[in-house]
Amino acid sequence: MKKTLYTIVTFSIALVMTSCGSDTKKSATDNAPAITVTTNKVSLGNTNPFLSVSGKIQAANSADLSTRMMGFVNKIHVNIGDHVNKGQLLISINNSDLQAKQAQVNAGITEATIAFKNAEKDYQRYQNLFASASASQKEIDDMRANFEMSKARLESANQLKNEINAQFAYSNITAPFSGRITGKNIETGDMAHPGMPLMSIEAPGQFEVIAMVPETEISKIIKNTEVDVLVKSIDQSLKGKVHEVSVSAKNTGGQYLVKIVLDKTDANILSGMFASIQFPVEKQTTTDMVLVPTEAIITNGQLSGIYTISQNNTAILRWLRLGRTYGNEVEVLSGLSADEVYIVSANGKLFNGAKINIQ
Incomplete structure (x- = not known):
């Protein structure tokens, strides 16, 4: 009986201690100071009635050097x-092997030159003898053949020297x-x-923009059309002209390559910058994209998410499925819809359920 009473008392004390610990933890979370955050509203891309696509700036004259x-x-x-x-x-x-080949070629040219000069003298001598009827037709024919062969050997040696010199250009x-x-x-x-x-x-001074246009819009893109190019990183709008329009999307996944040459400008643009190109043609299709800034995206391994706000003013981490990147914005395919508010930045470490104070 005493043992049974002792077990009941021990269990009651443990239950009370666990309950107190839970209340203490909950109270600590409730009493945590609110984290000040900056929010933004989901924006929809491609709301402009004119066709707008993303592209990347590159130098008009560039080369990758190899050997x-x-x-x-x-x-x-x-x-x-x-x-x-x-x-x-x-x-x-290192071109030590080429230098050895060059020495061999030069020796061959010297040998061929001497043989050619001797053959030339012999041929001229037999021509004079043949003219005075002192040499037969066969003898003059043999001398001519020897002369032509010596000439061909010398020409071959000189061409081999040109080949070696060309290889030096790659070293x-x-x-x-x-x-x-x-x-x-x-x-x-x-x-x-x-x-x-x-x-x-890269040759500085002249730049171009490479853009990919969907098949539903490519038929309206005409060469030499003037376009507006917005460079988001420097927040400047530049002028350009359509220079090339691809007629095949075989190797580009249904997207057609369009090249725009930028007008000369003093703007501080660099190769690799993202740009938005607006063509002066009405879009044939209207597709709205949910766009959010890349700085607001939270990554965990291969997962990507964003913090939204609950009705109780707490942070909620929502996982997203992302699409293509457009400069400093990324397309959200699912997980976030229009007119929703999300957290861009915070002055503390956010977590699920954290109390927030909207700045």
């Missing part, structure tokens, strides 16, 4: 950001035009392989 030969990189003469002139040496690749990589170095994919001592991109160069 046709294999060898170790002896020296890299420039760095990223350097301005270079046309013909300036950029990369030196000393030079700038194809004046511009600025934008990328470097190799370091001194690395092994260069044929076709491997070694360095990137």
Whole structure:
């Protein structure tokens, strides 16, 4: 009986302690200070009656430099950001094997030159003898054949020298035009392989925009049409003109490539910036997109979400399915609808159920 009474008392005390701990934790959460947040309302893209697509700025004249030969990189003469002139040496690749071949070719040219000169003298001598009837027709024919063969050997040796000289151009990589170095994919001592991109160069001053237009709208895009280009990162609108319109979407997933050449401007634009191009044609289809700024997106592994606000002014993490990125905004395919309010930033660490104070 005493043992039974002791068990009942112990269980009662444990239950009371657990209840007190739960109340204490709940009270601590309720008494936590509210986190001040900044909110925004879901915006719908493509509400403009005119066709607007996203694109990326790139230099009109750019090149990825590579080599046709294999060898170790002896020296890299420039760095990223350097301005270079046309013909300036950029990369030196070990060419000791080419130097050996060049020596062999030069020796072959010397030998062929001597043989050609001897054959030429013999041919001229037999021509004089044949003219004075002192040499037969067969002898003059043999001398002519020997002369022509010596001439062909000398020409072959000279062409082989031109081939070796052309290969030297791939061991000393030079700038194809004046511009600025934008990328470097190799370091001194690395092994260069044929076709491997070694360095990137761009000619500053003229830029173009590459945009992808859906098949429902491409028929209205006409070459030489003037367009407005909004560069979101610098918040400037530039003028441009349609330069190329692709007629095939075979390798672009149903999207047609359109190239816009930008007018010369003093705006501080750089390759890789995102832009929005507005064509002066009415859209054939009206599709609204839910767009949110990328800074408001919360990531956890492969999951992406955003904090919304409950009726009790608490933060609620909602997982989203995202689409394409348009500059500093991303398309929300599901999980968020129009006119909903979401949290852009907070002055503290947000979590599910956190009390918030809208700024």
